[in-house]
Each structure stands twice: as C-alpha cells, then as structure tokens.
Amino acid sequence: MKKLLVLLAVLTLSFTLTACNGEEDLPETMTMAELDGFMGRSDVQYIDLRNFDERMKAGYIEGFEVIPYFDYLKYQGILSDANGGWVFDTGEIGAVGSMREMFNEDKTILLMCGSGTRAQYVMDALLSLGYENVINIGGYAAYIEADGEAVVLGGESFYINMDAKGTYTPGTYFGVSDGLYLATVVINDAGGIQSVFFDAVTCDTDTDADDVKDSDCTTKQAKGDDYGMVTYGSAVQEWYLQANEVAVAVVANQGWDTDGIDDLAGVTITVTGFEDALEDALTQATD
Incomplete structure (x- = not known):
C-alpha cells in the first residue's frame, strides 16, 4: 500500500510539472508549417544559417539567431563543403571547438536556411559530433508559404559587401x-x-x-x-x-x-x- 501511495505521488508530481510547464514535447522531425507551435522555448536554440544580406533582403523569422554558413562557418574554415555536393564528410570540420561553442548541445537545435540544403549539411556535421537533438526544419520560403506568424519582411536593396571564400582558382x-x-x-x-x-x-x-x-x-x-x-x-x-x-x-x-x-x-x-x-x-x- 505504501509503495502504491509513493507511486501515485510521483505520478501526480509529474503531471503537475507538465501542466505548469505547459510545453509540448518536441518531435524528432519538424516542418516550417509546424514551427509556430514551438516558438519562444528556452530549451530550443533557433538558428538561421543564411548570410546577413540574404536574410535581410528576403526576410527572416523573429527569434532566430544568425550563424551564417558562407560568411562565417565556411569563411573562417570552421565547416566547409570542400568536396562539393553538400554531402558531409568528417574531414570537413575544421574547428570542432568552435562548433561546440556556437551550437548548444544541451538544447534542441532547429536549423533553417534558404531551402534546407545548408541546414541539412550542418545538421549532419553536428550529428557526427555526437549531438542528438538537431532538426532541419527547411527553408524560409516554406515558412512564408505556411503563413508563419513570426515573419519579419526584408528590404530588396539590402546588401553587405563581403568577398565569399571558396576553393576555386581566381x-x-x-x-x-x-x-x-x-x-x-x-x-x-x-x-x-x-x-x-x-x-x-x-x-x-x-x-x-x-x-x-x-x-x-x-x-x-x-x-x-x-x-x-x-x-x-x-x-x-x-x-x-x-x-x-x-x-x-x-x-x-x-x-x-x-x-x-x-x-x-x-x-x-x-x-x-x-x-x-x-x-x-x-x-x-x-x-
């Protein structure tokens, strides 16, 4: 009887904490159409991998921090699709420490970009480092099509002059x-x-x-x-x-x-x- 009472007490406490928190469990996969239901959470890191000029010109989703793939990760040699084709290879991570500093392993990481290609590549890189909760939610255009509530419209004339870095011969x-x-x-x-x-x-x-x-x-x-x-x-x-x-x-x-x-x-x-x-x-x- 005593064990039963203890079990009931634990279940009651668990239910109470869930009800107070009021946050739905995060799914293993997510689309842009589902994103609004999981915005503003403290247990999620929201990351936009587009360049600043690309983001400001096309528009962006409020609440996402920017870690530009081309203008930062690739330019600094932290992560680079050196082999082409956006198929991740473990040798393409140039600075593991920098990756761990920028991407919070203690949170679920939601990655987005223009179409989802860069997001998938970075997701594969993080998974290779042992990250478990990383989701590619796709591209900004899909959020627009889904009539997302957190859209901040861009300006067509926005431009940042920064030379792209790559492996081609000048x-x-x-x-x-x-x-x-x-x-x-x-x-x-x-x-x-x-x-x-x-x-x-x-x-x-x-x-x-x-x-x-x-x-x-x-x-x-x-x-x-x-x-x-x-x-x-x-x-x-x-x-x-x-x-x-x-x-x-x-x-x-x-x-x-x-x-x-x-x-x-x-x-x-x-x-x-x-x-x-x-x-x-x-x-x-x-x-």
Missing part, C-alpha cells in the same frame, strides 16, 4: 551548354564565386518580316525588353530579369541549389541549361 571563366546557354563566372582572390552572369543565344529575329529568320544571332540579355517574353507568355517578368535572379541565387548559395532556385518567385524559365553552363565554368575554375 579568374573569369566562361561556360557553355548545348551551344546556346552561357555562363560567365568571376572567382575572387579568396576562391569564392564573386559574380555570375547568365545568357542565351537567340536567332529569332526577322528584320525584314519575310518569315525567314536572320542569319545573325544575338543574345537574350542583349535584346532585353525587346525579347518580349512577358508579352507572349505567362511570365511575369522579362527573360533577362529572371536569368539575373537565378544568378544572384547562385552567388548567395556559392553554387547551384536546385531546391532554392525552384522556389524563386517569378522565375518560370527553364534553367537546366544554366546549371550545365555553370558547371562547365566551375570545372575550369577547379582545374
């Missing part, structure tokens, strides 16, 4: 795909992707209106508004503007991020040729 490289798609890539002195310019050859001009295309070709960037993509298609902005948005995304991500580019608002053009042309240019920068 210089300017020209990539081509299918003889149509072009990529000009500038690698800075720190080995990072400084700028990207996409273009495509077009031979659709019929100057004398005789239903025969001119033999001379130009490019869609050169034609600009005259290419007339908006006037005859479902696109909301001209071809060159869409191409430039893809280029900005590549620089922000220091490479091609399919999920992030697929989520770009207003970009409806086919981008496969861009990806191949970029790969051609970066291959030259690796040789």
Whole structure:
C-alpha cells in the first residue's frame, strides 16, 4: 500500500510539472508549417544559417539567431563543403571547438536556411559530433508559404559587401551548354564565386518580316525588353530579369541549389541549361 501511495505521488508530481510547464514535447522531425507551435522555448536554440544580406533582403523569422554558413562557418574554415555536393564528410570540420561553442548541445537545435540544403549539411556535421537533438526544419520560403506568424519582411536593396571564400582558382571563366546557354563566372582572390552572369543565344529575329529568320544571332540579355517574353507568355517578368535572379541565387548559395532556385518567385524559365553552363565554368575554375 505504501509503495502504491509513493507511486501515485510521483505520478501526480509529474503531471503537475507538465501542466505548469505547459510545453509540448518536441518531435524528432519538424516542418516550417509546424514551427509556430514551438516558438519562444528556452530549451530550443533557433538558428538561421543564411548570410546577413540574404536574410535581410528576403526576410527572416523573429527569434532566430544568425550563424551564417558562407560568411562565417565556411569563411573562417570552421565547416566547409570542400568536396562539393553538400554531402558531409568528417574531414570537413575544421574547428570542432568552435562548433561546440556556437551550437548548444544541451538544447534542441532547429536549423533553417534558404531551402534546407545548408541546414541539412550542418545538421549532419553536428550529428557526427555526437549531438542528438538537431532538426532541419527547411527553408524560409516554406515558412512564408505556411503563413508563419513570426515573419519579419526584408528590404530588396539590402546588401553587405563581403568577398565569399571558396576553393576555386581566381579568374573569369566562361561556360557553355548545348551551344546556346552561357555562363560567365568571376572567382575572387579568396576562391569564392564573386559574380555570375547568365545568357542565351537567340536567332529569332526577322528584320525584314519575310518569315525567314536572320542569319545573325544575338543574345537574350542583349535584346532585353525587346525579347518580349512577358508579352507572349505567362511570365511575369522579362527573360533577362529572371536569368539575373537565378544568378544572384547562385552567388548567395556559392553554387547551384536546385531546391532554392525552384522556389524563386517569378522565375518560370527553364534553367537546366544554366546549371550545365555553370558547371562547365566551375570545372575550369577547379582545374
């Protein structure tokens, strides 16, 4: 009987503590659509891995601290996707102590970025160090789509001038795909992707209106508004503007991020040729 009373007392105390705390147990996985139900908790570390300029331009989620992957972790040699492809390898952690100082092992860590790619990579790195409670909750765009309550809108003109750091050979490289798609890539002195310019050859001009295309070709960037993509298609902005948005995304991500580019608002053009042309240019920068 005495043991039963002790057991009942323990159960009552446990129920009381849970009720007073009022916080739901954290799940093993979480999506952006579920995030609002777990905001503002003292047992959680909320981390945004985007660069400061990327975050301030696109917007952010209130309550998340910033540990930029490119501008800090990679730039300082703390953690770097040296092998490419965002597949973590244990040799890519350059400073274990710094990782442990920044990421609190005593809390559940929620990681986010632009699309979830960087978050997954950092999550894999932390798990390799023995962390147990780390969740990749995905990208900021998914939180917007889920009508998240903690959105702080960004400003389109926000920019921080900081050279990206990488492993490419400095210089300017020209990539081509299918003889149509072009990529000009500038690698800075720190080995990072400084700028990207996409273009495509077009031979659709019929100057004398005789239903025969001119033999001379130009490019869609050169034609600009005259290419007339908006006037005859479902696109909301001209071809060159869409191409430039893809280029900005590549620089922000220091490479091609399919999920992030697929989520770009207003970009409806086919981008496969861009990806191949970029790969051609970066291959030259690796040789």
